[in-house]
Amino acid sequence: MAQREHVQSLNGAEGEDDLSSIRDRLRDFAAARNWNQFHSPKNLAIAISVEAGELLEHFQWNEYDESHAVPADKMPKIKEEMADVLLYLIRLGDVLNIDLTQAAKSKILLNAERYPVDKSRGSAKKYTEL
Amino acid sequence: MAQREHVQSLNGAEGEDDLSSIRDRLRDFAAARNWNQFHSPKNLAIAISVEAGELLEHFQWNEYDESHAVPADKMPKIKEEMADVLLYLIRLGDVLNIDLTQAAKSKILLNAERYPVDKSRGSAKKYTEL
Amino acid sequence: MAQREHVQSLNGAEGEDDLSSIRDRLRDFAAARNWNQFHSPKNLAIAISVEAGELLEHFQWNEYDESHAVPADKMPKIKEEMADVLLYLIRLGDVLNIDLTQAAKSKILLNAERYPVDKSRGSAKKYTEL
């Protein structure tokens, strides 16, 4: 009951639509179902990889990627798989006490050092090969 | 130069630390390097899967997951791999014009329907088997 | 028709049950369906990864791995996913003109050098950390 209200409040205008808000919802979700026993870091890392594979499956054979145009009827499933990857990633961040937003920003700064504009422009090479 | 200032402003106090802020930085990052040619949905979906595999590698043999305690010296690499998954996921969301935050919230609502507390408590079964 | 007989001969006693026999069947299979257009190395590498994810999904939450005992009712699906990974791997080997058996043997020799018995006994460390 309380659980239900909680979940519905996701749509409420609470002025917080970032990763920490989702993290808290997932934490409640797992606690209410007694799922923390399954949510070891190892199992969550597996889940991220499995969901990433399901996302990739939608791009397996078709060549619609080249025009950057994905058929409209494919979008809901792709969206759902992307959400799955994100949810497990946020959950793993919570379990490991990692601030994902901060981690993402730090990685962008590192990438900016690794891939200086002048060296990497128009190149798909890894920084170790630049 | 402008690029550099842009990237450094990530650490600035701009009152926006959510996914859309990171999305904009990644968009600028790719544009400055002329990388949009590589960022087809298919290639980004591959990148997400590859990075998820690199994250998973850290949990491959070791059993430290069971205590939920990951050795401190493993954390920086795990954090970086998680950031990589997130960055490519945000980039794919941008290319496909998907609002990731909204997608995640919708998926939580769907999961709440699929996994009612009373049926799923303490169970690792998929909703199709509940 | 000829196709059908071909496929059924897989069960025949032809004294060849190795990778090259399967490779030839897959080659005929793809040719008969005009699927070579989809079987680029990139697409086949994606397929291997997607199938590996489907295989991994069966081990996602459950802890039956620890006793090394997988429930009998899970075995047919696991077997099928393993076959899928193998079939795409053989197909990629064919497309890239790689002798998989030879590649596997060479890798075992390399692993024997990287992991000398005395240094690696009882250790899950990567050779770079031994």
Place this chain on the structure above:
Amino acid sequence: MAQREHVQSLNGAEGEDDLSSIRDRLRDFAAARNWNQFHSPKNLAIAISVEAGELLEHFQWNEYDESHAVPADKMPKIKEEMADVLLYLIRLGDVLNIDLTQAAKSKILLNAERYPVDKSRGSAKKYTEL
């Protein structure tokens, strides 16, 4: 010592270059290093997925797939990653007591039923959508 001779005999002309020969070598390899403790089905399924991701990484951005021509200098690494996937797959087959060759042949027969030539010619659709 005995181990060393074993490994070297891989290059010998023993008239057996199939999966069961490699399986036996991997079994000896793991036993000599006391690695069976790490080779749970779950860990081996993770390893297959991680190696499939490393293989996929070589096809991540580049578009050489379309001509089916992979640069010669990329081939040794690709070959090695393919071997890694195969070795862990064979090892998992051994641990689960699955005959991989038989599993692959059964799957080809199933695929022949699922993808009749006349319905699937030139189509990349999944059998469930044919």
